[in-house]
Amino acid sequence: MGLVSKNIKIKSFIGFFLFFQVIFLCPLRSQNVIISNTSSRNSTSLNGKWKYVIDHYDAGQLGFLPIYTNLKPKDKTDRVEYSFDQAESLWVPGSWNTQKPELFYLEGTIWYRKTFDQENISKDKRYFVYFGAANYLSTVTFNGKILGKHEGGFTPFCFEITKLIKDKDNYLIIGVSNTRASDYIPGKVTDWFNHGGITRDVKLIEVPTTFISNYFLSLDKTTLNSKTKIIKGSLTLNGKAAGQKARVTIPELKVVKEVTIDSTGSCKFSLASNKLELWSPENPKLYDVTIESGTDKVTDRIGFRTIEAKGKQILLNGKPVFLKGISLHDENPLRKDRANSKDDARLMLGWAKELGCNFLRLAHYPHQENIVRLADEMGIMLWEELPLYWGIDWGNAKVLQKAKDQYSELINRDYNRASSIIWSIANETSPSPTRNQFLISLVEHVRGMDSTRLLSAACKKDQAVDGHPDDDYTLGDPIMKYLDIISFNEYLGWYGGLPEECRKKTYKASMEKPVIVSEFGGDALQGFYGDSLTRWSENYQENLYKENLAMFDRIDGLAGLTPWILTDFMTPLRQLPNVQDGWNRKGLISEKGIKKRAFFVLQKYYKKK
Known part of the structure; x- marks a missing residue:
């Protein structure tokens, strides 16, 4: 083996070793940035078809070359052992399992790539990539830089890309693993299907340099029975926020409140109204709420109610x-x-x-x-x-x-x-x-x-x-x-x-x-009938519900x-042939949308x- 060949292999190994340390050993986490109510933000959807590469050994690389760098051969002598350009596509959002037969039971890592251009990039704006959820462990990279990791398959996360975004040829690459582990939440065994991949919306969000990060509004329950009701609120800005003004408006109630952000970037406030309608199932009243600060503006629709437990009752707006x-x-x-x-x-x-x-x-x-x-x-x-x-x-x-x-x-x-x-x-x-x-x-x-x-x-x-x-x-x-x-x-x-x-x-x-x-x-296969003691029949489930409901009605404080x-829902734990076939049959409605007797x-x- 020649000296040049040895050097190439050594460099490849060193590159892979450093990548392995960063991806798998360093405790990277999603940035501590909250962007709530993303539907009200200036955003661009990144949903649609994404190219993908399967990482069967969860190594983050193929042929000793990190996947997130989006490498392409420079000439005919160059060695690159993967290609996003020639890869197949998956729809986002959506689990990979049901999009391709060969991916149905895959538990491992898939790397997704989305390319896009971004016009009119402004120095007065900040840019974030936002994921509604990806199951379970995500490694997010952008234009060849590792942004961080997020753990958890069902909650949102975001990363800032302000210093990395370009007018042309941006590439967002995320490695998503749905591998199960004993120190994960959930643990290794569940009774539902382990849908892997980017399962919820992905957005490019554009905000001012100082923006409204998050806000909480709720009815002060001590004023529930008062003519004038108080809404308690808090507001957090991200950026150079100290001393900045903000305005909270509920037009229907003719409520306007101006507040000053403190040195921590947040503030607390209260709003008073003697015309507030309470939210309930019978009257799901929502109010348009606008929050403004600097050049940022967020709108939301919020209902106000109280919920409490008193003795053996649950009280909504003070009523059982x-x-x-x-x-x-x-x-x-x-x-x-x-x-x-x-x-x-x-x-x-x-x-x-x-x-x-x-x-x-x-x-x-x-x-x-x-x-x-x-x-x-x-x-x-x-x-x-x-x-x-x-x-x-x-x-x-x-x-x-x-x-x-x-x-x-x-x-x-x-x-x-x-x-x-x-x-x-x-x-x-x-x-x-x-x-x-x-x-x-x-x-x-x-x-x-x-x-x-x-x-x-x-x-x-x-x-x-x-x-x-x-x-x-x-x-x-x-x-x-x-x-x-x-x-x-x-x-x-x-x-x-x-x-x-x-x-x-x-x-x-x-x-x-x-x-x-x-x-x-209990389980019932829709369309299968027998008597009330025949397992898996609609009749058994129907009778079980009648007996259960009568039993629970006797509970003091129900x-x-x-x-x-x-x-009915998908789960690998349920495999009885011709009855379950990978479905938990306890549903009152079948996987075809047909209602059962229960x-x-x-x-x-x-x-x-």
Whole structure:
């Protein structure tokens, strides 16, 4: 081997080694920049077809050459072992799994590339690339520079590219990995499909050098019964903000407030009105709100309401409300893909309304922003949560920090949505000292950011087994002490026992708090019929719902239900041939959009509530 050839190999190895250190060993994270309400910003959609390269070994390189540098051979002697220009395309937003048959079960890394030009770049503007979500671990690069990484498959993130953007031939390359790991959120095992890729909108956002980063507005509940109601607010600018003025306007209420930004770049304020209409499912009133500062202006539509727990009741605007709910995955079963559009949201909320719901549990992770905003308009209350689910590494301080980061991203996105009334911190987790302390720390973090909503968690009853022989069940998970609502999942009649056993069961909570049954149900293959004891039949599911509903009606303090689940959904855990075939069949609506018999049982029940 010649000296020149050896030098080339050494240089290639050194280049790969340095890249590996940067990408895989350095703790790069998304920039600590918040850009809320992106629909109101000056933005350019980067959705559409993106070129892609598969990185089967999660190495970030092919042929010892980093993929993010977008290399092309300079001449016929040059060696480059990948090509975005000649690569196939994937649609963004959308998971890669259902776009190409060969990618259906892929768990690994794909590198995406989008090229674009940007006219009229201004020195008085700042530019950001914004991702609604990408599942799960994202490495973002722009024009050959590594911007950072983001962990979490369901929350938004952005990076500034002001110093890198050009008039022509920009290339945004992002490596997305949906590989599962024990120190991720969720952990290694879930009961839903691991949709990989850029699953929500991508935007190029243009803002002034000092811009409105984020704002929180909510009704002061101490003024709920006063003629003059007070709206509490806070505002944060990004840039040279100290001393800058800002104006908050609600034209319909004839409210205008001028504020001064302090040295931290933020300020708090209050607005008073004696004409404020409260948001509710019966009257989902939203107000146009405008915030201006310098040359920046953001508009939003915000509803104002209070939500609290008092004794064994949930009070909306000071009045008891029964949460007539259903659980939902962020998936459009008709398209077999992650939900990512207003049409997807409208389809799901339309079915929920037809069912008679005023409440949805958005399980088991943050859903797309479109559904939260549409719920505001349609008057549907929401439970939102993180995927703190099976197999979480509770004793790992880094995992706790990830949970806090992801909840911060969710709260910053949805704080101003009146429909969102409950933050849930976990699902089907078993008490232990490390788990308890983890969740207590998360409760403190969430309450520190948002005291206007209720906290809950989908817990288990004390009797660990579904169908446990005891007739008197108890609800005493120690984490319930720190929550506003007692919620639990119960699958009596499906995973244990038969439906008629529901007639002799009772449930008693250890605390005087409202109770939500956060999951119950059973599978049915739409179109398969038998008698009420024939598993997988619509008849079995129909009877199970009747027995479950009668059983839960006997719970003292029952304040709501979110049965599992509105539609059948994809999951590799469910493989029974000719019945499940990769679908969890607990939906009240099939993957073809056909309603099962149990849909009408629950619909009838809710009409009486």
